[in-house]
Amino acid sequence: MNYVTIADNSRVAGDAAAAVGVEGAQHLLILANTLISGNPVAFEAGDNAQSPELDFHNVLIDDNVSTVISGTITANGAPLRGAAAYVDAAAGDYHLSAAGDYHLSAASDAIDAGNNLPPLVDLDGAFRPQGMASDIGAYEFTPVGLSDQTISFDPLPDKLVSDPPFTISATASSGLPVSFVSLTPAVCTVNGNTVTLLTTGTCTIQAAQPGNEIFNPAPPVAQSFAVTSPQKSGQSITFAKPADKRLGDPPFALSASASSGLPVSFTSNTPAVCTINGNTVTLLTTGSCSITATQDGNEIFNPASPVTQSFTISSQGGGGGDEPKVYLPLVAR
Template sequence: MKFHISAIALAGTALLLSACGGGGSDANGGGAVQSISFPFAGGATVALPPEIATTKLNATASSGGPITYTSNTPSVCTVDGATLSLLKAGECAVTAAQAGYAGYAPVSERQLFVVPKRPQIVIFRNPGAQPLDTQPVALTAQASTGLPVTFASGTPSVCTVSGTTLNKLANGLCTVTGTQAGDDFFATTSVVKNIPIGTEKAPVLTYASGFKDGSTTKEGGTVNGFAGSSENSWWCNNWCAQTASDDGSSVNFAFNIKLDKPASGLGAYYGLHLLAPGLKELFKAGTTPVGLRIDSQSTVKFKLAQNVEWVNSGNHTVTVELVLGLFNLKPNNGKLDACNVKLGAKVTPTATTAEYSIALKDVTVTEACGLTGLDPWFAMQDFPISQISFGADSANISVSSTGADKPTYTTQLTLTGPITFQ
């Protein structure tokens, strides 16, 4: 299985040169003063050995005389004529010189190019809650680069680490960091796991604690209602309303299907998307993956309410979907579309208002984006949950408080309080 970080993620992995500024010019000897324009070469990427990436240097002298280039950092970059070869990440300093021409004095100009390291991914999965005993626990992790990962305990009174072996010492939360130290091409990357030992419970992770308004969580995440019907071109079309309670404890999404006469064979869908704070687009390239990453948590909990007509209809299953910061390019009608992996589970409301718990190991892959061999439990640990959706598998099929001549089919979802993982 080939992993990609979300379009929310590794699209900026190329080692791009970025300019840190130029040096000054100097004139030696007599003659008219000339200057050198030495723009940032830009755009080149560092290739991994045995390949070497190159870029062209393009300085010009005001005198029109020829330019020569010299690398001041030959371990990072070398120059052959006007061709700059990038050997590894680091600071590449290049001097452009004009030795004197047609009565002009010699001059030189230096540029400093920063060659950043490539990011890498460390996959380090939590072994889960452990009993307090003398049985050691094996730790495993791998880096996307294939470079070795080392482990260290941040809580030596609770647990210690020797190589890849975890030793349990006391009840508590054992914090272990898996680190890949990087090299001349790849940046250092670390992943922290919190392992409950003995009587300790996994920490509570809060995705949304409440609502600042009808479209924003208290954490700053976006709340979007979605709906449509066969009677209104399959989108909200002014039939939707989304509001938060005065105390910010809940958000309500109502879908009112307004008809001129009763309909037969009415089709509809509706629900709520909650995006992680800082995430505006699931497929925004060049950004760090955003969302909540599962550690040792095993259950998602939430409180949901529906209008009584929908619950009493007997056809009111809710699909809970977790959209991950894991994407792949999926073929679609002859082109490739960015596709985020989705995990899901269904709940059947037992009352108009109820609290629900879904075991994370019970969720299944609902959208694989063309990837194979996906394990939902591993995927949640390896990639963040960027969006949580609550969607009705069918809309309310009963008419509420309206006349038979112009009925309004009203269906509501109300999400109250926090969405938490533990």
């Protein structure tokens, strides 16, 4: 369970004892970036033959929850306590009142308390993090009145491992300075805007701009290039453009091949729009999904030049209402 808000949860009218109840066989529940509020008990164990187990990773339980655990439960880690401070939580019984507004207000202790795990997009499609770290719960807090910005970072050419350090540049539409970090520090490092090559492989550099009191953080942009040696053989990647998708389409597999016969890896350049686990793509929101295929080489082959393909994720459209939908992150009541 990741980036989930469980608020004022009642399974039937008048039954609002525990936000999460665990019954039956042994269970392992892993919670990350999860926000729980509005129930007297957060977790309740029934008459289980074996004790259920909870793993806490950046979990915030609102101060209005008086008991964290009821019954016999094995807990790994400890949840945070503090104020959820929603914009407007629903009043009264869920079954008798309209749903509330479970976006975070500026006073929420969930802000910047997450661990930056993907998916780095919230229930509204907003990019995470907006601050120093991702927020706990389904919604990322976005200060009102800030302007969006984007980064322009051109592709980088392949290099020889013997090439000297070189400088890179990128610009933000806001005019604010852009910073760089190496996502492959075993292959290349970055100091300021200077890249130093360490060994053969695929070097990936990410450009970021964290925003300020006027601008939201810019979605980061990554560029990859091959670091090669003249003593090794070359190879190339064949990676066809994926078909355009609709938001709500199920995860799907990518396919690419290297002329060397070595396996190809995939990376999402737009983790707020789409994520990749192995060769499986998961769609998070509408927009352009950019994916780079790489092959790092071995003792015989140089790394291949990375190949990037993009496709469009469109909204679901106005069908008969039976289209699949994406519900992560989510608010549960």
